[in-house]
Amino acid sequence: MSSHIAEIFFRRSRLALWGGGLAIAIVLPLLFKSGFVTSLLCQMGIMVIFALSYNMLLGQTGLLSFGHAVYYGLGAFVSMHAMNLIGKSGGSVTIALLPIVGAVAGLIGGVVLGYVTTKKAGTTFAMISLGIGELVAASALMFPGFFGGEGGISGNRVIPKSSFLGMTWGPQMEVYWLIVAWAFIAAIAMFALTQTPLGRMANAVRDNPERAEFVGYDTQRVRYLMLILSGLFAGIAGSLNAINYEIVTAEALDSHTSGAVLLMTFVGGIGFFYGPIIGAILVTIMQIVIGGLTKAWLMYFGLFFLFMVLMAPGGIASVIAIQRNLWLAGLFGRMVPHYLAAAGPILLTVAGLVGLIEMTYALLAGEGVGAGDAATEVLGAELHLNSPGPWLAALAITLVGVVLLRWVGRRTGSAWNAALAELHGDKA
Amino acid sequence: MEFVVISLLNGITYGLLLFMLSSGLTLIFSMMGVLNFAHAGFYMLGAYFAYQISSWVGFWPGLLVAPLLVGVVGAMIERYGLRLAHKFGHVAELLFTFGLAFLVEEVVRLIWGNSSVDYPIPAELDGTLFTLFSTDFPIYKGFMMLISVGMLVALYGLLTRTRIGLIIQAALTKPDMVEALGHNVPRIFMLVFGGGTALAGLAGVIGGNAFITEPSMAAAVGSIVFVVVVVGGLGSLGGAFVASLLIGCIQTFSVALSISVTDVFALVGIALPQGSQISRLTITQLAPVLPYILMVGILIFRPRGLMGARES
Numbered sequence: 001m002s003s004h005i006a007e008i009f010f011r012r013s014r015l016a017l018w019g020g021g022l023a024i025a026i027v028l029p030l031l032f033k034s035g036f037v038t039s040l041l042c043q044m045g046i047m048v049i050f051a052l053s054y055n056m057l058l059g060q061t062g063l064l065s066f067g068h069a070v071y072y073g074l075g076a077f078v079s080m081h082a083m084n085l086i087g088k089s090g091g092s093v094t095i096a097l098l099p100i101v102g103a104v105a106g107l108i109g110g111v112v113l114g115y116v117t118t119k120k121a122g123t124t125f126a127m128i129s130l131g132i133g134e135l136v137a138a139s140a141l142m143f144p145g146f147f148g149g150e151g152g153i154s155g156n157r158v159i160p161k162s163s164f165l166g167m168t169w170g171p172q173m174e175v176y177w178l179i180v181a182w183a184f185i186a187a188i189a190m191f192a193l194t195q196t197p198l199g200r201m202a203n204a205v206r207d208n209p210e211r212a213e214f215v216g217y218d219t220q221r222v223r224y225l226m227l228i229l230s231g232l233f234a235g236i237a238g239s240l241n242a243i244n245y246e247i248v249t250a251e252a253l254d255s256h257t258s259g260a261v262l263l264m265t266f267v268g269g270i271g272f273f274y275g276p277i278i279g280a281i282l283v284t285i286m287q288i289v290i291g292g293l294t295k296a297w298l299m300y301f302g303l304f305f306l307f308m309v310l311m312a313p314g315g316i317a318s319v320i321a322i323q324r325n326l327w328l329a330g331l332f333g334r335m336v337p338h339y340l341a342a343a344g345p346i347l348l349t350v351a352g353l354v355g356l357i358e359m360t361y362a363l364l365a366g367e368g369v370g371a372g373d374a375a376t377e378v379l380g381a382e383l384h385l386n387s388p389g390p391w392l393a394a395l396a397i398t399l400v401g402v403v404l405l406r407w408v409g410r411r412t413g414s415a416w417n418a419a420l421a422e423l424h425g426d427k428a
Numbered sequence: 429m430e431f432v433v434i435s436l437l438n439g440i441t442y443g444l445l446l447f448m449l450s451s452g453l454t455l456i457f458s459m460m461g462v463l464n465f466a467h468a469g470f471y472m473l474g475a476y477f478a479y480q481i482s483s484w485v486g487f488w489p490g491l492l493v494a495p496l497l498v499g500v501v502g503a504m505i506e507r508y509g510l511r512l513a514h515k516f517g518h519v520a521e522l523l524f525t526f527g528l529a530f531l532v533e534e535v536v537r538l539i540w541g542n543s544s545v546d547y548p549i550p551a552e553l554d555g556t557l558f559t560l561f562s563t564d565f566p567i568y569k570g571f572m573m574l575i576s577v578g579m580l581v582a583l584y585g586l587l588t589r590t591r592i593g594l595i596i597q598a599a600l601t602k603p604d605m606v607e608a609l610g611h612n613v614p615r616i617f618m619l620v621f622g623g624g625t626a627l628a629g630l631a632g633v634i635g636g637n638a639f640i641t642e643p644s645m646a647a648a649v650g651s652i653v654f655v656v657v658v659v660g661g662l663g664s665l666g667g668a669f670v671a672s673l674l675i676g677c678i679q680t681f682s683v684a685l686s687i688s689v690t691d692v693f694a695l696v697g698i699a700l701p702q703g704s705q706i707s708r709l710t711i712t713q714l715a716p717v718l719p720y721i722l723m724v725g726i727l728i729f730r731p732r733g734l735m736g737a738r739e740s
Contacts, residue, residue, distance in 0.1 A: 064519055116724055120731060123463060126522070127658045128727050134651050135720040142713055255651075259526070266523060299538070302531035309524045310509070313516040364538055 017274075018188075025180050029173065038172045044284045045179035046240045049186045051265045051276035053233035056190065058262070059270035060199065061226045062206030063118070064126045067133025068234060068261055073140075073253020074109040075102030075235025077147060079242040083155040095157050095169050099182050099239040106235020110228035118223040121209060125223075133258050140250040152249030155242070169243070179240050186236050191273055193229065202226045263301075267308050269315025278316050296361045300354075322420075331419045338412040345404035352398030359383065359390060430561035435681050441569045443676025444576035445638075448631035449649065450656040450668040451583060452624030458600045458663040459620050460510075462518050465525040468650030469532035470625040474498045474632025475641045476540055479547035487550035495629035502625025506618045529646065537643045544642035572634050579630065580669075596620060652679075655719045659726050661736020670734055675719050682715040689714070 025045075029038050050072055057063040079102040086093050113136075117128045140147040147153070158170045167174045193199045204212040205219045213219050242248050251257065260283075268279020283301075291297040312319055326332040362383075383390045453467045477497050481490035505528065513524040549568050556564040587593040599606045599616045607613045639645070656675055660667030688710045726733060 064522065116728060119727070123461075123518070123522075123662065124658075124727070124731065127463070127654055128724070130651065130654060131658070131720045131723045131727075135717050135724065138716045138720070142709060142717070255647075259530070262523075262526070296538075299531070299534045302527055302534055305527040306509070306524065306531065309516075309520055309527060310512045313513075313520045361538060 021277075022180075022184060025183075029176055035172060038176055040284065040288050042172065042176050042179050042244050043288065044281050045176070045183045046237050046244060047261075047264065047280035047284050048277050049183050049240070050234055050237035050261050051268065051280040052187060052190050052273075053230045053237065054261045054265045055270055055273075055276040056193070056202075056226055056230040056233070058265060059272075059275070060194065060206065061202040061223055063121065063129075063223060063227070064262075065117075065258070066126055066130035066255065066262070067117075067136070067258050068129070068230075069253045069255070069257035070113065070133055070136045071106040071109045071231035071234035072238040072241070072257060072261075073136070073248070073250075074231075075099075075106045075238030076242040076248040076252045077153070077238075078102060078105035078235075079239035080153050080155050080248045081146075083157060083159075083242065084153075087156060087159050090160075095159065095243060096167075096178055096181075098243060099236045102235040102237075102239020102242070103232045104235070106231040106233070106238065107228055109235070110231025114224050114227035114231065118220060118227050121205075121219070121223060130255075133253075133255055137250065137254040140253060147250055148248075150250070152247055152251075154247040157243050157246055175244055179244065182236060182240055186233050187277070190233060194273060198222070198225060263305055267305060267315055269317025269319075271314050272317035272321060275315050275317030278320075282316070294358065294361070296357050299357060299361075325423055326419060329423050331423060335415065335419055338415045341408050342405070342412045345401050345408050347401075349398055349401030349405055352394050352396075352401050355394035356391075356398065359394060430563060431684065433560060434563050434565070435684055436677065437565060437569070439677030439680040440673060441572050441576075441676070442680055443673035444573055444580075445631055445635050446649075446653065446656055446676055447669050447672035448576055448579060449628050449653045450660070450672055451580075451665060452627040453653060453657050454660075454663060454665055454668045455600075455620055456624045457657065459617055460514075460521065462521040462525070463654065463657070463662075464621075464624070465522065465650075466505075466528040466532055467525075467625070467628055468646040468653060469529045470498050470502055470628040471632040471635070471649060472536060472641075472643070472646040473501065473532060474629030475547065475636025475645065476536055476545070476632075477629070478633040478636060479540075479545050479641055482547065482550075491630075491633055494633045495626045498629025498632070499622040499626030502629075503618050503622030506621035510621070511614065511618075529650070533643055533646060540643070542643060544640050547637045547641040549637045568638060572638060575630070575634055579627065583627075652719055655723045658723055659719075659733055661733025664733065664735045667733055667735030675722070678718055678722065679715060682711050682718050685711040687711055 025041075029041055050068075053071075054065070054068050057065050057068065079098050082098060082101045083095065086095070086098075113132050117125060117132055120128070141149065157175070158168055167177070169175055169178065201212065201217055201222050204215075205217070205222045209219045212222070238248075238252065241252065264279040264283035265276045266279070267283060268277065269275025286297070286301060286304075290300060294300075308315065314321075323332060326335060449467065449471055452470075453464055456462075456464045456467070474494050477494035478487075478490040481493055509528070510521060510524055513520045553568045553571050555567050557567045557570045558565050585593075587597060595606065595611055596616060596619075599611070599613050603613050606616075635649075636645070652675065656671045657668060659675065660669070660671030692711070
């Protein structure tokens with residue numbers, strides 16, 4: 001058994017990926033010595049754990065949950081109370097171990113709530129998870145003693161005498177190292193879980209519950225166990241969130257947080273272990289970078305999500321996986337000119353659409369100099385929005401992009417299908 | 429007595445409104461096997477369309493045009509969006525409607541702003557219908573009941589007494605057979621989706637000015653409608669009707685009751701420990717969670733809902 005696990009872990013390419021990931025996580029903040037990048041990376045690390053824990057349900061067990069933030073929020077709130085207790089007691093325990101408290105909170109939450117939610121799979125599970133999520137979120141406002149009401153509860157992570165390895169957890173960088181350490185521990189643990197009999201049975205329960213039952217497994221029990229473990233890891237993420245921001249509000253366990261983790265996991269790709277990692281990193285970057293640039297970020301994100309659902313339901317990870325297979329089959333080189341040819345029209349279409357959306361926002365939301373003024377600032381350019389000029393220009397760019405895309409797309413599409421046919425033909 | 433009768437009337441009015449939403453949702457669920465997450469978004473669109481139309485030409489044209497517009501938008505979304513997601517399975521469809529709900533709210537915020545809009549009750553319907561035990565019952569609530577019941581009867585008649593209704597019923601259960609008989613099933617699905625969203629739009633038109641028209645109205649009513657559909661039994665119109673009225677009444681009664689949890693437990697002879705946070709809660713404070721508690725209870729003790737046929 002141990003040699004089996006060793007074989008999986010020490011397969012060279014996989015080890016290189018984990019090592020490479022760790023190296024990037026360590027090098028990035030040292031390269032960009034700015035507070036913005038550090039806090040961005042901290043948020044990413046937390047979301048990576050959260051999204052991976054979510055994919056234990058959606059990707060591995062086939063349970064679409066609309067209330068996963070409950071476990072994240074519980075982990076965050078309990079950790080915050082624990083942090084305040086440690087502060088009061090004068091620093092008997094180090095903050096670095098706080099995620100264990102969060103994990104236990106998430107686990108207990110999973111044991112209690114999961115018993116109700118995992119009785120059924122499919123749509124019923126989705127609905128119950130939504131109901132439980134709303135129930136907990138609404139109750140949070142009812143018990144201000146524990147959840148702090150509208151203002152939430154706050155704490156101080158810098159506790160004298162609780163330093164660990166010389167770290168006081170005051171500077172953001174030290175918190176980042178803590179998050180990286182926990183993210184790697186959690187990610188490795190979650191990956192190891194996929195290789196265990198439980199992880200395999202979860203896949204069986206997802207793909208064919210009748211057969212799993214026929215083989216002698218209790219599908220309800222498998223779902224329950226997976227939900228409990230998923231709650232545990234979500235609790236770790238919530239705990240790190242509490243340490244990072246030093247404040248937790250009821251928002252941490254409401255439906256928006258549940259929706260966000262669903263979106264990022266799906267965009268990343270639920271069919272691959274590394275999918276949620278990509279999704280969490282990408283969506284966090286979009287959220288903070290694009291969200292800082294434009295008010296229309298939610299609109300872009302919604303459109304991007306719908307595009308992914310319709311065009312690439314396997315997420316970004318599945319797109320990468322197909323390219324990798326093409327590369328291995330020696331077909332990737334053939335596709336490159338097609339990709340380059342399609343890139344131009346795609347950029348043109350996106351540019352035109354962004355222009356239209358930004359101008360609409362500027363006109364209706366009264367951004368910049370002001371709606372109705374002679375000139376409004378859109379994306380750094382002064383435009384006269386009440387004249388048809390800029391609108392026609394943006395519309396023309398979009399239309400040209402779409403027409404070119406249809407023309408190029410047809411040829412790219414047939415080349416793509418030919419390559420895929422050859423790929424699958426090779427396999428067979 | 430006065431409290432009971434008035435709350436009952438209010439509860440039925442609200443319940444009928446909920447049924448207008450949940451009936452469309454139930455029809456769409458029976459058809460596609462997928463819950464339409466964006467359903468409450470269409471309710472909100474109905475309210476905003478009606479607000480816009482009523483500010484131009486008055487309430488009455490809006491009552492007719494706004495639901496039709498919402499239905500057309502819904503049919504287009506089914507034709508050019510949802511149908512594409514269909515081939516990737518139920519999860520993709522569900523996520524499509526989830527993203528759509530997101531986008532609808534964003535578009536509404538963009539066009540009509542973040543705060544509520546002033547969508548008034550028309551002057552003809554502003555007043556008192558009758559006075560019962562010194563409490564006035566507004567005409568508009570009577571009007572809401574009239575529209576809801578009228579819609580209910582029309583829907584029932586359409587589904588059971590007309591040719592198209594029979595084909596829809598057949599297509600819900602045996603789409604392949606209906607297609608083999610030469611009917612265009614995808615078009616029937618588009619019609620049902622458009623019809624269901626139009627019903628949600630109509631609910632928005634008459635609910636928007638009775639309550640408040642704001643961008644968060646979809647999220648507020650959306651989860652309640654899900655509770656209704658689950659409690660009533662997925663895919664059961666009759667169940668949705670009973671559950672709508674039940675939850676409408678629970679919500680209006682609980683909002684108006686000021687007794688505390690301790691009193692309730694005292695009624696059944698259980699004394700709660702004094703001073704804890706739970707014992708100090710009043711029923712009014714509990715009102716937002718009561719529907720969810722009911723739903724969780726139903727799912728534990730009767731997973732197929734009150735009148736649901738299928739257990740999935």
